[in-house]
Amino acid sequence: MQIAVIGAGIAGLAATKVLTAVGHEVTTFDTEPEFGGVWSPTRHYPGLTTQNTRMTYEYSDHPAPASWPDYPSAEQWHSYLRSYVDRFGIAANLRLGTGVTLAEPTAAGWKVSLDSGESVEAAHLVIANGVFSRPAIPDWPGRAGHADAGGVVKAPSQHLTLDDARGKHVVVVGFGKSACDTAMALSTVAASVTMVPRRLLWKATKVLAGKHFEDVAMTRLGETLFANPRRFGPLFGAVSRATVKKHGLAAIGLIPPGRFDDIASSSASMATDGFFDAVRAGTIAVRRDRSIVELRGQDGPQAVLDDGSVLAADLIVAATGFVQSVPFLGSPLSAQNADGDFELFRNVLPHDIPNLTFAGYNTSLISSLSAEVGTTWIAAHLAGALTLPSPTARKVQVGADLEARKARMRGKYASGTVVLPRSLGNIDHMLSDMHAVLPWRVRMAQWTRRSYSTDFRETLGAAWRTLGSG
Structure with a gap:
């Protein structure tokens, strides 16, 4: 045939x-x-x-x-x-x-x-x-003026390179794997990197309490646990607390809503190596629970958030799904x-x-x-x-x-x-x-x-x- x-x-x-x-x-x-x-x-x-x-x-x-x-x-x-x-x-x-x-x-x-x-x-x-x-890139108002001022909007998969961010003010929209990966990589060359996640996600830790994530999630027992989160509430509560403690999420204000089993209620995402340490060190800033409502170009490329604050935004990385x-x-x-x-x-x-x-x-x-x-x-x-x-x-x-x-x-x-x-x-x-x-x-x-x-x-x-x- x-x-x-x-x-x-x-x-x-x-x-x-x-x-x-x-x-x-x-x-x-x-x-x-x-x-x-x-x-x-x-x-x-x-x-x-x-x-x-x-x-x-x-x-x-x-x-x-x-x-x-x-x-x-x-x-x-x-x-x-x-x-x-x-x-x-x-x-x-x-x-x-x-x-x-x-x-x-x-x-x-x-x-x-x-x-x-x-x-x-x-x-x-x-x-x-x-x-x-x-890529699903939002159609933000003011995008034409942002571009006229030299601003660039790209999804990670649109041939994003380190040179795109070198010496630039970068805004990364999202909190999934590609968002955190690119924030980490671009922070090594950018003037600043700010992440704008509308909603924080729980991140799977490669190894937690001596157990590899795959040795839990990719087992038949693990599937049963994640498919019945209410039945195993105390277990997931313990995992949530252990995850918060391991990454010091409370100190940097990045505890996601809900519990760790919510990871099965979206796309499962692994924690990028060194990401939370970079936030703690100030290399990456996170404006949680925020979203971009407008782009501007009058005083250089800028992004306006829903709380009225304005970010310098030479490069916007739209890690916003597909x-x-x-x-x-x-x-x-x-x-x-x-x-x-x-x-x-x-x-x-x-x-x-x-x-x-x-x-x-x-x-x-x-x-x-x-x-x-x-x-x-x-x-x-x-x-x-x-x-x-x-x-x-x-x-x-x-x-x-x-x-x-x-x-x-x-x-x-x-x-x-x-x-x-x-x-x-x-x-x-x-x-x-x-x-x-x-x-x-x-x-x-x-x-x-x-x-x-x-x-x-x-x-x-x-x-x-x-x-x-x-």
């Missing part, structure tokens, strides 16, 4: 490799000149490293070098992806620097129009354009409901659009593995090897899942694409649909130790061999 994949990030590369391995003819398109998605060199920002350890972020059948640090740099992870592309021989399947402008269904599948002016035909379309691909969309999917087709949530069974299969699946729309703490399992699910779906509920039952299930995520994550669930805290649970469901069995000894071990990508190598390998022989 001729398959077109849109996007050559983590999920797109997995889709290309898996679908090629089971016998399909795959062509993968990406607007960037390099593959890798968030790991493409054109999207690196200063201070970027993996949030996962390499052991939980690697693909199941392609280990990262053991000599690397636990949290590889952006450059290292792009080289890891390059070794994946080279090892499995999928470079020829990639059409980089080639954007898709429109995808239209046909009687035989899809017509995919490219920004080069040409079009290609495919029997099946896989959308893997990423849920972290299009917009999840598929603008190339021709109207009236849509996999999103009226609220903008993607209605996808298993976060892969839309209800009423034939010959279409999504890869990487099940983001979690183990996103590479989730994407890899998801693309294997797609291969099984194309082979007719899945056992699925009826379309009506699928719609009911998706609706219930979205409502539960919305309630649990207070709407911060990336248009329905975040499956936290059920990272392993989502994978379990997909494996069950495929009649794939994770060895009992592995499942039992995962209750009390972190789940490694290699735990799934045997199970996924068996599925690929079965699908390829079919």
